[in-house]
Amino acid sequence: MKAIYAAEQKRHDPKMFLSSGAQKPNPEQPERVERLLAGARAAGCTVERPRNHGLGPAASVHTPEYLDFLERIYERWQRIEGASAEVIPNIHPIARGGMRPASAVGQAGYHMADTSCPISAETWESALWSSWTAVEAAQSVMAGAPAAYALCRPPGHHAFADVAGGFCFINNSAVAAQTLRKQAPRVAILDVDLHHGNGTQGIFYARPDVLTVSLHADPIRFYPFFWGHADERGDGPGLGYNFNLPLARKSGDDAFLEALASAVQRIRAFAPEALVVALGLDAFEGDPFGGLSVSTPGFARIGEAIAGLGLPTVIVQEGGYLCDELGDNLTSFLTGFGAKHQAA
Incomplete structure (x- = not known):
């Protein structure tokens, strides 16, 4: 499997965020890239x-005033x-x-949902390359590869069409799905991150x-709090095209896989031509956020279950x-997914 990555993605280096009112070091650090690259190579990725x-791929899912804001x-x-x-x-x-204010302070509040996505001189470039990584992986799948891994950093699934949040600026999973839509009439996005993909849902x-x-993790007491509940099913023409499966805190492999079986069943009923997996590894039992309790072998089982869909996958x-x-x-995850996907 190809792994796509650009070194420019490491330049974004946020220093802090507020958590429960306390200033803490921002956990979305460039060092994540080195560990993920090592993991991808260990799985046999090139x-x-x-x-x-x-700018076209980002502009396909984000508003022009938001992208102008991020750049300037x-x-x-x-x-x-x-x-x-x-x-x-701060507001x-x-x-x-x-109403959209003209001041930089007002626009920061308008276009940034929380304090966890500080913008520095390098953020815009890193976010663009992260989105281009998702595009490249999608185009590889469109060209016939059964699957491709996009090492996107900064991440994206908390970014709405015109709002950054939760370490995210450009919604890479949405960009990948919209790219796939050029060939696929129907695309499914399966988000297995610890946190609900509220921006992807919103888009x-x-x-x-x-x-x-x-x-x-159930947002009733966990970020992003205001989205991700089971009764959110879509709106207008999209009613019935959104499916949330909130899990109790500290749920482990068996509970996660049981919910994943329901997710796979819903995706099969949608009959998509392509799949985007928004892969969060923070559901791990030892992740600093501590919300769920998936084990390292559990990620292989998750990968196998998703690969069983047999779909072209980004x-x-x-x-x-x-x-x-x-x-x-x-x-x-990649080893479990790859072994099953090849067999499928």
């Missing part, structure tokens, strides 16, 4: 560099006397309607051509944070 695909906000922020070194919002609208919530399915890296087993967990 690493290739993506091409520059321009750091430079504008630096002109504010006494501003922080990174763009971090958010109660409701987001037609496709009113569309019947992309089925969004997410397994995640695997897009989402979460999974610094712990000794991070690379091993990726190796486990």
Whole structure:
């Protein structure tokens, strides 16, 4: 299997975020890349560099005013006397309607859901290359590869059409799905990250051509809190095309795989021509976020279950944070997926 990655993705290096009101080091660190690359190579992947695909893929799922904000906000922020070194919002609208403020401070609150996605001088370039990684992997699958792994960093599934959040800026999984739509009338996105893929859900919530399915820690007491509940089924033409499977905290392999069986059944009923897997490795029992309790061998079983769908598949890296087993967990998933997918 090809693994796609560009070195520019390491340049984004956020320093902090607020968690429960406390300032802490940001866990979405560049070192994640080295461990994930080692894990991909251990699974037998060959690493290739993506091409520059321009702004079109991101613009297919994000608004132009949001992309303009991401590109220019750091430079504008630096002109504010006494501003922080990174763009971090300190005010958010109660409701987001037609009014969009002109000030950099107001726009940061308008376009950033939380404090976990600071924007520095390198963020825009890294986010673009991360999205191009997803595009390259999707194009590889469109050209006939049975599967490809996109080592996307920064991740993307918390980014809405016009809002960053949860370490995410450009929604790489949505970009991959939209790229696949050029050939596939129906695409499914299966998100197995610890956290609900709220941005991905939001982007496709009113569309019947992309089925969004997410397994995640129950948001009633876990990020992102306001999305990811079982009664969120889609809207308008998309009603019935969103499927959330919230899991109790500390759920392990068996509970995760039981929910995954329901997810696979729903995807089969949708009969897609291609699949995007939003791969979070933060469901691991030893991940710093500690929300679920999937084991390293459990990721192989998850990979096998997903590969059983037998679909052309783009695997897009989402979460999974610094712990000794991070690379091993990726190796486990890709090995399990690859063995089953080849047999299918």
